[in-house]
Amino acid sequence: MKNPTLDHLNLGQPTVYPHQYDASLLQAVPRQLNRTPIGLPEGQPLPFTGDDIWHGYELSWLNSCGLPQVAVAEFRVPCMSPNLIESKSFKLYLNSYNDSRWPSWEQVQHQLTEDLSACAGAPVTVILSTLAQAQRQSFGELPGQCLDQQDLAIDCYHYNPDLLQLRSTNMVSETLHSHLLKSNCLITNQPDWGSVLIRYQGPAIDHAALLRYIVSFRHHNEFHEQCVERIYMDIKTRLKPSELTVYARYTRRGGLDINPFRSDFEPTPQSARLCRQ
Numbered sequence: 001m002k003n004p005t006l007d008h009l010n011l012g013q014p015t016v017y018p019h020q021y022d023a024s025l026l027q028a029v030p031r032q033l034n035r036t037p038i039g040l041p042e043g044q045p046l047p048f049t050g051d052d053i054w055h056g057y058e059l060s061w062l063n064s065c066g067l068p069q070v071a072v073a074e075f076r077v078p079c080m081s082p083n084l085i086e087s088k089s090f091k092l093y094l095n096s097y098n099d100s101r102w103p104s105w106e107q108v109q110h111q112l113t114e115d116l117s118a119c120a121g122a123p124v125t126v127i128l129s130t131l132a133q134a135q136r137q138s139f140g141e142l143p144g145q146c147l148d149q150q151d152l153a154i155d156c157y158h159y160n161p162d163l164l165q166l167r168s169t170n171m172v173s174e175t176l177h178s179h180l181l182k183s184n185c186l187i188t189n190q191p192d193w194g195s196v197l198i199r200y201q202g203p204a205i206d207h208a209a210l211l212r213y214i215v216s217f218r219h220h221n222e223f224h225e226q227c228v229e230r231i232y233m234d235i236k237t238r239l240k241p242s243e244l245t246v247y248a249r250y251t252r253r254g255g256l257d258i259n260p261f262r263s264d265f266e267p268t269p270q271s272a273r274l275c276r277q
Contacts (some may be wrong), residue, residue, distance in 0.1 A: 017097035028083035058255030081122035140272025144175025165209035194250035202241030228260040
């Protein structure tokens with residue numbers, strides 16, 4: 001159900017595309033709106049670190065002579081920022097660069113950094129790449145064991161954390177992943193497709209139960225970043241691993257993909273684009 005505190009967002013509303021640079025298009029969503037319901041009280045230290053890694057594939061502007069420039073951008077928003085950046089407002093903001101003149105790539109990068117940091121409420125890292133630079137990046141793949149080839153009967157497509165179970169109390173270190181994560185936009189109900197990696201040390205997680213739990217997000221409505229934090233907290237509180245990472249890579253919409261990373265023991269990795277991205 002839509003949260004009335006999000007009624008100010010442009011998401012789901014008729015769209016007027018800007019013709020000139022406009023930082024006011026960016027809209028923030030307080031992270032605490034989601035964190036309190038999943039057991040993260042306001043004012044308490046977060047049990048994880050990490051970033052929301054965005055990639056922008058539709059970034060263009062005019063140079064001083066009016067010649068269009070194109071770039072692929074990477075944006076890293078720290079999870080400790082008070083706000084996440086709403087994706088449609090992000091898209092409209094990037095489109096506002098299209099017909100604006102900028103004297104240099106460095107100035108564009110500086111302006112992006114300044115505006116996004118102000119919206120998030122914490123320093124955002126921005127890297128611009130030429131297409132030649134971006135094309136050197138080959139597709140990556142998620143490490144570890146894929147859960148998706150299990151021969152399972154599944155009939156639960158609504159979020160259900162009670163599906164999570166342990167296989168045994170034996171302590172293990174595992175890296176698991178699935179490409180079957182699907183959730184839906186909190187406001188528009190549009191599908192969000194993704195792959196998720198779970199790396200942990202602790203009591204052995206039941207693989208069939210974990211896959212059923214991941215599939216249970218199929219009709220769940222929540223922003224990308226919030227889904228990852230929910231998965232993290234469900235596993236951490238119910239199965240009690242001593243170390244845990246949850247990392248999702250979502251397919252792009254409107255030229256943007258979002259890849260939230262949360263961990264209590266390892267730093268945010270270098271980005272490795274998957275074949276669906």
